Amino acid sequence: MVRSVITVLVLCFMTQFVNAAQNKISGIRVSPDSSKTRIVFDMNGAPEFTYFTLKKPLRVVIDFKNTSDSFKLSTVKNSGSLVRKLRYSTPKRATSARVVVELNRSAEPTLFAMPPEQPYGHRLVLDLADNLKDGKPDPSTTANSLSSANTSSSKQRVILDESSSTRDRDIIVAIDAGHGGQDPGSIGPSGTFEKHITLSIAKRLQAMVDAEPGMRAIMTRSGDYYLSPNKRPEIARKKKADLLISIHADAFTQPEPRGGSVWVLSMRRADTELGRWMERTERHSELLGGAAEVISDKSSERYLAETILGLSMDHSMATSHDLGNKVIEELKAVTSLHKRKPQAASLAVLTSPDIPSILVEVGFISNPQEEKNLNWSKYRERLAKAMFNAAKRYFRQVPPDGTLWAAEKAKNRTHKVRSGESLSLLAQRYNVRVSRIKEANNLNTDVVRIGQVLTIPST
Known part of the structure; x- marks a missing residue:
């Protein structure tokens, strides 16, 4: 009997410890203005995050490491026209949270963490630089497919959601x-x-x-x-x-x-x-x-x-x-x-x-x-x-279609080696690591030859 009680107490303590160790989103604020929209994630602890962007439809995807997804995104107030909605997606690990910010038009994202400063605690800030022309959305960057999806049948919306979910997969x-x-x-x-x-x-x-x-x-x-x-x-x-x-x-x-x-x-x-x-x-x-x-x-x-x-x-x-x-x-x-x-x-x-x-x-x-x-x-x-x-x-x-690696490969640049150039020089010029250039070109040595065409991976 005593052993059972001790076991229960230990399990309760371990559960509380794990929950305490996991970060949480405690609030989200969306603040649009004429040039950008700022989204602030209030966090219980310092955020650990990575992010990437996707098209068709336009999205910014943020992965919060060791973070609960218990915060209700449906409660977030948004009076602007740039951000369509916020939703969760399947994270890479069960202990993490993946937040998807869907956009109505193209925008350039900038993300940075901020330490506690009264009256706020830890925060992650997402600034979306709005792509506008003369104060109006640029028709070339507007996500027309999204607006049309709003007026389509529920079956068409399901197809859109299914196709989009396959484009950001591992x-x-x-x-x-x-x-x-x-x-x-x-x-x-x-x-x-x-x-x-x-x-x-x-x-x-x-x-x-x-x-x-x-x-x-x-x-x-x-x-x-x-x-x-x-x-x-x-x-x-x-x-x-x-x-x-x-x-x-x-x-x-x-x-x-x-x-x-x-x-x-x-x-x-x-x-x-x-x-x-x-x-x-x-x-x-x-x-x-x-x-x-x-x-x-x-x-x-x-x-x-x-x-x-x-x-x-x-x-x-x-x-x-x-x-x-x-x-x-x-x-x-x-x-x-x-x-x-x-x-x-x-x-x-x-x-x-x-x-x-x-x-x-x-x-x-x-x-x-x-x-x-x-x-x-x-x-x-x-x-x-x-x-x-x-x-x-x-x-x-040969990355599978629709994966992040396929998107990265599509963004890769090429460079023709000229006299006096080395891998270290190219890495510095393109702001990538030497190891990534070697990996992208299957190189086993640091030696390159004049006239050789190298794939330069995206940063």
């Missing part, structure tokens, strides 16, 4: 830790379970992805429980993943084999999966979206679905091979390679036709030395880093 990486629960996977000579190794590496990879702006990780399993191989790609699809990485450790009857490898779906299994999808007519709507509802001819629906599915599978398999090669390039700096090219196999976890998928064997747990390596925390960190670097390199080159 690249989603599904991470699959092999085996789990009653399925331990392979067991090493010293008794190491594959399921524990894969989950440990998966969690490290998850942390790296979540720490990268513009990327977000989802886990098919986050604990020691069983999940069928067929269920894993289904989870990735429901979460709208852009990539699935399945992590495993190899094994053999003899202790000698060693090294990592990467596997992709075989063409034979791909053809089988295409047939299975086509036989399940309820899957057609997943491929065609709303178009399936207006196609009366079932044969036409099947033809369109088959065409789209084939294109999706071709793209996914090509992406998987490209990414697989990048993972191998990164892995060879960490471990020996059992296979130096992506291998094709009939594996259930790789069968999603619309999500590029790879399976990474991080080594042979049946090899005593590799089992020892896999039990070393820093080694697992390096393996996770290799997979993360490969995924990051790939998506920097």
